[in-house]
Amino acid sequence: MSFILRRILFYIVAFLVAASINFMLPRLMPGNPIDIMFANAGNTLPPEAKKALAETFGFVERPLYEEYFIYLKSVFSWDFGISIKYYPLTVLDVLMMALPWTLFLAGTSVILAFCIGSMLGVYAAWKRGSWFDSLVSPSALAVQSVPALVVAITTLYVFGLVLQWLPTGYAYAPALDPGWTWSYFGSIAYHAIMPVGTLAFVSLGGYLITMRNNMIGQLGEEHVVMGHAKGLTDSRVRYNYAARNALLPSMTAFALSLGSVMGGSLIIEIVFNYPGLGNLLFQGIIARDYPLIQGQLIIMTLAMLTANLLIDFIYIFLDPRLRKA
Amino acid sequence: MLKFFSIILRNKKATAGMLIVLAYIGIALAAPLITSHDPLKRVARPHQAPTVEHSMGSTRMGRDVYTQFVWGTRTSLIVGFAAGLIVTVIGTLIGVTAGYFGGWIDETLNFITNIALVIPQLPLLLVLAAFIGQSDPFMIAMIIGLTSWAWGARVTRAQTLTLRKRDFIEASEQIGEPSWRIICVELMPNLLSIIGFNFIGSVVYTIITEATLEFLGLGDPLAVSWGTMLYNAQTSSAIAVGAWWEVFAPCMAIVVIGVGLSLLNFGIDEMSNPRLRTLGAINKAVKAQKKFDQNYKNAKGATS
Numbered sequence: 001m002s003f004i005l006r007r008i009l010f011y012i013v014a015f016l017v018a019a020s021i022n023f024m025l026p027r028l029m030p031g032n033p034i035d036i037m038f039a040n041a042g043n044t045l046p047p048e049a050k051k052a053l054a055e056t057f058g059f060v061e062r063p064l065y066e067e068y069f070i071y072l073k074s075v076f077s078w079d080f081g082i083s084i085k086y087y088p089l090t091v092l093d094v095l096m097m098a099l100p101w102t103l104f105l106a107g108t109s110v111i112l113a114f115c116i117g118s119m120l121g122v123y124a125a126w127k128r129g130s131w132f133d134s135l136v137s138p139s140a141l142a143v144q145s146v147p148a149l150v151v152a153i154t155t156l157y158v159f160g161l162v163l164q165w166l167p168t169g170y171a172y173a174p175a176l177d178p179g180w181t182w183s184y185f186g187s188i189a190y191h192a193i194m195p196v197g198t199l200a201f202v203s204l205g206g207y208l209i210t211m212r213n214n215m216i217g218q219l220g221e222e223h224v225v226m227g228h229a230k231g232l233t234d235s236r237v238r239y240n241y242a243a244r245n246a247l248l249p250s251m252t253a254f255a256l257s258l259g260s261v262m263g264g265s266l267i268i269e270i271v272f273n274y275p276g277l278g279n280l281l282f283q284g285i286i287a288r289d290y291p292l293i294q295g296q297l298i299i300m301t302l303a304m305l306t307a308n309l310l311i312d313f314i315y316i317f318l319d320p321r322l323r324k325a
Numbered sequence: 326m327l328k329f330f331s332i333i334l335r336n337k338k339a340t341a342g343m344l345i346v347l348a349y350i351g352i353a354l355a356a357p358l359i360t361s362h363d364p365l366k367r368v369a370r371p372h373q374a375p376t377v378e379h380s381m382g383s384t385r386m387g388r389d390v391y392t393q394f395v396w397g398t399r400t401s402l403i404v405g406f407a408a409g410l411i412v413t414v415i416g417t418l419i420g421v422t423a424g425y426f427g428g429w430i431d432e433t434l435n436f437i438t439n440i441a442l443v444i445p446q447l448p449l450l451l452v453l454a455a456f457i458g459q460s461d462p463f464m465i466a467m468i469i470g471l472t473s474w475a476w477g478a479r480v481t482r483a484q485t486l487t488l489r490k491r492d493f494i495e496a497s498e499q500i501g502e503p504s505w506r507i508i509c510v511e512l513m514p515n516l517l518s519i520i521g522f523n524f525i526g527s528v529v530y531t532i533i534t535e536a537t538l539e540f541l542g543l544g545d546p547l548a549v550s551w552g553t554m555l556y557n558a559q560t561s562s563a564i565a566v567g568a569w570w571e572v573f574a575p576c577m578a579i580v581v582i583g584v585g586l587s588l589l590n591f592g593i594d595e596m597s598n599p600r601l602r603t604l605g606a607i608n609k610a611v612k613a614q615k616k617f618d619q620n621y622k623n624a625k626g627a628t629s
Contacts, residue, residue: 014440021449025456145587147533149540149555150576157564157572256442256476263447267537281448285455285542293455300448308443 003322007312011305018301022294023071049082053291056081080295085287091295094280099299101171102276106265109199114254117204121211122243125219137212140205148202148264152271155198166194169273195272199264203257210253214246248319255311258304339592345585353399364388364396364549372568382570385561393554394574400550404466404535409528411470416477417520424485425508435482441475454543461545465538469531477523484519488512518593525590529583536579551575
């Protein structure tokens, strides 16, 4: 499994880079880094908490490399410091409360968008030049260039405020107690329709176009002609011969798009007042809660790297050439 | 230049995109001529719906939305083009260097590119912008430019790698041309379409990202741009009180320039890669064939 090993090594280095950016930034800014980071913490934080924060980020009078190792040690022991806005909660506590909502929102919509988009792409390529292709492909191009922010604001205004069909905030009705009840899960699903729908809509077009273009390339290949010549059914040629091979480059595009989906999720959470990482980040930015903003980068990078690792495993499943050696 | 335009005019998508982009550039250049006062001046009652006098309504602060839109166009375009240029220059430099020289140089640069691709963009930008503080639009252009080059570098590298193996490059090497000459004279002209694609894509990306960063409150609230218009609308809960016009103008502005630039990009892409053409071109070909067959039949009928 040298392929997976190499990938994991790569992800560890990528993670270290993100952590190093966090370490460098406050030290690159003009002025005293402690003053910058905790400028707004003066009134809310007791002095001992401030001291603990400074130690977490390695602001101790030592040579730079020792400070760096102190910071890395706190990152790897999951110590991201104390949140300034939500004192006395730690950054990790605050992030962990919000993370499941973001994973739910981004995960559901990205899977929805990828499946629907790819299916439509396969079909558009198969029926290339038909009314379906000429309707769907140009609209996908148009949708792709509309930013998430605009779609979210428009959806919120039309369905949330003018028509009042769907709730305009929160992950579930505030009156409900979380628990394993139908009404609770029903409420979650009801509140998720707009954010998930918006995010899926924004990313769908890209997957459709990628799949269509890959598929058109595949349809000209000899193994597809061979499939037809053997007298296989259309759907077998379409899915087992062409689409399966077209899926490989699509997966690469999928992995690359995860970052922008995550960004889209941040924005959509803010517009729909959804209690995920994006909303938290927004509060953190307003309060200039630097430990929280930095913890966010670490958590998001981790989420991104984990998703990429999962995609690597799917790759092995799809491409038998990677299984040996 | 004229030749360039005549090539663009051959493709409908590219023509439509070009017209949209030129219209925006016109608005940005003519900003002082088509507005009558400072965009930050209070000229109307708060949240006034669109009237003849204020064609796009007024904001919570009583500022004219139309004037803000026009001046915002200037900022957004300058930021978009500046950051697009930075992204393209860095991406092309890294991509071509990695693809042309190969070996450990390629491995190092490719490694760096992949890392930059895997670290989530928006959170990274947010951390940078948060530490820099209330950044003016040009600072935002800088940080977007310096963090978003990875995609372009990857695509340019891939294209350089395929060109690298072609005979004409090998031939130039055999003659003993210096590397800089091979890169600038032999490689670059063949990379132009990809570099252009990268540039236009980056401009769209920057305009959207700049608006997003400012919407999140990381910009300078006194700068006039589409992003700060959205930020001010959000903080004054314009949507909740039904003042849709305060949001409509910047949203439409972003969507239309995005569509325009993308059309231009896809048009250019279609021209260079005929396989991607959709219905229009195929139908045209089918029609031409039918007409040809018909004429052929008629001609044959006439002679026999």
